[in-house]
Amino acid sequence: MHISVITAVQAFISTVAYCSLPTLAELHNIDRTATGSRPNDIANGKIVRGARQTALGTFTNETHKDTQWRMQMAEFNLSDLLVRRKRAAQRIAAGATTLYDEFLMSKMDNNTIRYKNIAEMPSSLFWKFNVETNETVADCNRSYVVLPDRLPNDSEPIIEAIQYSAGLDETAFRPNSLADKSIGWQYFSTNTGPLRLYSGRECPKNVTEYKRAADPRLLSWYNSVASGPKDVVIIIDCSFSMNDENFSVAKSVAATVIEALTSRDYFNVICARKGDRTTRNSGDAVSEVSGCNNASLVPATTANKAGIVETVNRLQATGNSDLRSGFQAAFDLLKPSRRTQCQSIIIFVSNGKHSSETEGQSSETAVRNLVDSQNKLIKPKARIFSFLIGADSNWALHESLSCSSGGAVVSLTTTDDLINQMQPYFVYLSQRTVEWAGLWTPPERKPWNRRVAITYAVAAVSKMTMRTLGFAAVDVTLTEIEELLNRYKWAPGYIFVIDRKGKTIIHPQLPKNMPALQGSVNIKAFEQNGTGDPEFFGAVEQAMRRGEKGYKTLLTKNMTYYYAPASEEYSFAFVVTPSHTPDQSSGSANKVMRKQLGELSNVGEELCNSDPHDEGEDHCPVMRDDALIQIPCGGL
Template sequence: MFCFTTFKRYPQGVLHKLISYVKAVLPIKVSVSVLKKYKDVEGAVKIEEVNGEELVKKFAEEMEEMLGRKMKSVKSLAEAAEDADLYHEYNETLEFDYYNSMLINTVDEDGNPVPLGGEFQLEENEHFSKLAVNTQQSNIQVPTNVYNRDPDIVNGVYMSEALNDIFIDNFQKDPTLTWQYFGSSTGFFRLYPGIQWIPDENGVVTFDCRNRNWYIQAATSPKDVIIVVDVSGSMKGLRLTIAKHTINTILDTLGENDFVNIIAYSDYVRYVEPCFKGTLVQADLDNREAAALGQGSLCNQAIMLITDGAMEDFQDVFEKFNWPERRVRVFTYLIGREMTFAENVKWIACNNKGYYTHISTLADVQENVMEYLHVLSRPMVINHDHDIIWTEAYMDSVLSHGILLGVVGTDVALKELMRLAPRYKLGVHGYAYLITNNGYILSHPDLRPLYKEGKKLKPKPNYNSVDLSEVEWEDTEEKLRTAMVKGETGTLFLDVRTSVDKGTRVMFLRNDYFYTVINETPFSLGIVLSRGYGQYIFIGNVSVEEGLHDLLAPDLTIASEWTYCETDIDPAHRKLNQLQAVVRYLTGKEPDLECDVQLLQQTLFDAVVTAPMEAYWTALMLNTSGMDDGVETAFLGTRSGLMRFQRYTGIEKRIAKSFLTSTDKENMFTLDHFPVWYRRAAEYPAGQFLYYMPRQETRGRGHTFTWQTHTHTHTHSNTHSPSQNTICAGRFYGEVDGSVMTTLIRMASAHKKKGDILQPCDTEYPSFVYEPSVKETNSIIKCGRCQKMFVVQQIPDSNLLMLVVQADCDCSRQYSRITMEPKECDRMRSQKIRRRPESCHSFHPQENADDCGGASFISLSTSLFFTCLTFAALVS
């Protein structure tokens, strides 16, 4: 339990006011009253040591069970789609009016519903992020470049109507399900629940399910791809532009289990990226754009030849290196309108189990590139295998059927999965994380997948290919990463430096890591428990009546993102916040709610023990003679996510108006972390005061700013206005005065630590930590014709330093500022261990090699049917 206060700074007598304010709001007698209350219920307290190995196994089993339920729902969709297709007779002249998601609820100039529109009921739904949806029916999205009355579309939509009942039945059996869908190979996308599809600003719907990564990766096994592009003299202008677009489109079809390299040839052969010479590169987004070494997939192998013609067929070369097994498929792309040497280009593909396409314009690229996926899917279809295939952010189950109907699936939000590893069981610094078989992070509190562009948050291009070693940077030998990638179960400890407060402050911890594999998936789960607060958990037990009385206090809140009670199962509960759900459960008004009994017991205990704070704070507020108008808020937090707070000024007077609000994620209990002030206070000795200035309050505040905790305070000896004191508040002092900071480091008053801190490459990032044994020091800095004197004094029982600097000597020419800005660098190029997917279908003797493009076409009867379970990687 930690108590805090916030207040404004004044230009005169700052230290005396700081101490007097805090002592006024948090006097010793309050601590005594809280301890006395604890003594009254101490007999009901039980302290247990946390068993990390058992905890991580329990979490993994619950996650496996949850994913199993989702898979069961998806398989029921697959079976229904197979049956519907089996009994559907294709009708070239079939007419069927369906709900087009872009046209629903739209009328023409006469007020009549447009074709494929009509009235489609939509209601806002809490479960679907407050979007307007129809949970009684799905509807259809068709890309702008696909004719929505095409016979293939109409027959597919009519056939897939049978999925509506399965969608609804699945949602009734498992109310935690989110989006369910069917993506057809003909281009339409059936989505449940139905929604209004919004086109872009040009009125165009560019979304095509067939181009989505989960769809593409489900169609094939892992593959090694060499792209060979002709850059001779004839490949200029439009041809070269088309060739580049073709390369980019091929790269977009590759995932993290695929490997690629690009070779250009004319009179000589060269690697497009010299760092890739003689190797294959893992085809995640970063490696498709930069340099990093990888390993082959050891499954499908293909050469993509992009040229405007071939003078010969190179039969002797293929006979020597690829025949008779033809294990390496060759796909050829003829660029340009001329067909002079087309026969040789086609012969190369048809005699190496590949496919030939002719690309004459930029508009032809997408459709023609995608043809190779149908060819690579042939072995899987013929084998009639029921594999589970995973892409970097998705899980796809592939069921052989013989006809490429498409992909059916449902989304699983990672946020919901990580709720199965609740924060209160992991301690103040503890957390859980998930990685893939390639070592890439699915979920981690230090994974920051979004960046801000203007006022909008957008996903970073490589958000789903961030390696564990780029976040757990103390794992220098990669023992943790290697063990988890191999699917092992075990434990290890690391001495770590972790940053808080948006990377501006560092803490030193000793963490125990526990990890295991999630069965039937390529994922591994890890949890972290810090020595100290993370090693033990106490369980308090008070009566429900007493706990409820104190829980209903107006100054009390609980963590809104934590799951005290499951409100997402019953639609009637979805509008309840967590505190409302807890109260209704404990009072017996909602006995069917599923609640975390252990967390509720701890919350009730904390409410009872901290109840004396409410009475004291109220009395203090009423006794205005003992208060100064500088105090804004007093607040308290506990491990159960409970918070008490008392506002001492109105919102119109408060400086920190966003502090402790829903937008202030850093200082609130969230799904990912405890508040910054809570984490920092946990590492300080009991009884000391910790002062902290929230990051968002440090710029542009004029003459006043908000205090909570602060690592450096400073004032100038000849300051004439308050604004000179506050203009640098919250900044790293090395940026303000490089001469003093440099001197302090040389005097060993502050230690400079180096390490790879949250950097995706081999680099060093300095952190500065004050040496607590130095109580007071001073020095004189010589700067040309003048000298600067400064004094540093440690403020007792706090984390503050008083720094007084003589301000009439400018040393900026002799001492540059010490900046903390990140530097661009190359990503680490060391080869990393990965676990290959178990399934591989690269060859089957019954393949029809004559179906290789040109006059022929890929028959749907040689393709397959997929089911898919996707992971929604971005959550707000």
């Protein structure tokens, strides 16, 4: 029966152009019974139904059919892998929604067990770490809960999140593992901090390193799906009145906000003050933009984020307060079109002090008037989140600015547990979008297994409250993708994978120890130099970004690009060439890497002036109605 299926598919391929896939059953049968195929043959690039294929050698009818078969198999199996992981994440989100709503109904009927703190919770809900050995025995059939450092032990929302999410083992994690034996880490991150992990095929593991995993609310995958693209301006009060521990807190707030930004965002930082030589240590202080481009927002690339955080850390508190000029600079940055135009956010960090009572009163009025008038010119209107530092902060001014804009005001006294002190801001981000279908997030090194993976993340939204509970996610490691595609490699050459914006996910010249570059470097940076023909590769790139399949030959280089889509989000290519596979040691590769890391003198300008909109950046997701967000202006 298998032979007849193979014969039928071969006949189909020989008469139909490379434009459609065989049926699901046919593909599975072919994959298991391909004539004469052996894993070593595939790994060594041998032809299953003919002699060894050389780059652009004589293509017989048999080898041409073999190439088509391999491309179809690679397309089908990679797409199938992505779809399976997407469905697994959706099952986790649906399970979390049902579990929470059932828990909420039981709570309303007083049928739930209430715990005073996390320590009281049984291991059936919270798999505890051994305090003596600082580790836990790996249980492949159970999930672990990772709590970020300094998370409140007696917080009711945190305790309840651990309670209801424990049911995910039965409703989602184990069923997913049974349905897909290759699945690795599955996880559900609540918007209150706890992260529930299920190891799947990665088990058993010593989970000591997971105990202190980074707060998920700061990770790229979480924020990519939580808030959607946004424009963020951070205003730091750099006046001399901040010249104490308050300034360290202000810098930490800025760094925390920047860390949570994703590649979909734009941002910049303003140091607000004015010079007055009669004021101690003021010098010629003026309000200034800290980013590499002081005329606009900059993309939140890894290099830009690191560079601006470094600049912020070097700031010194001098001069007098000048919040008015700081806000004016913020609105000026939000007016140009070079931004996402999806959400406008201003983070304002100050102690609210002024050099004199008279100047303070007039300054407050000027700031309010400026914010009211300028915000009418911004689309969408900017929300202001004010973080006040010190016990004697000017609460009235900041409350007025924040409440009128739909933001929140929070009092800070220390850098300890900043994430939870800043909770109104992070809750706002998690509740803002209603793009509940989920999305694939850029490659990121996962703290629980140190592997680089793309992640499908989707929101879990309560049907009773319509509030976002958290985000379910499942990984596909880049190693999995490479191994899958290499099974179908038939000739000397190499493989690469891009997303539909042309950003490189996998390429031989992309260092595996630099995950921040994966998903941020356009494929043209690697391939145009290799082909020496920008117009030729530009046509290949555009076809791949459109999700087309086919092949294109560059005769001058004796190389052919075979390309096909992988699900709706990615495309891959087999590059058949007689020359050696490009590697990270080549001069052109090193140059690309240095430029992307900002080590060349002109890269700062290049990164600052790059515009993701030119490469088909994300559309704005549907935003949730303000009435459903329900963030008290005075904090949570």
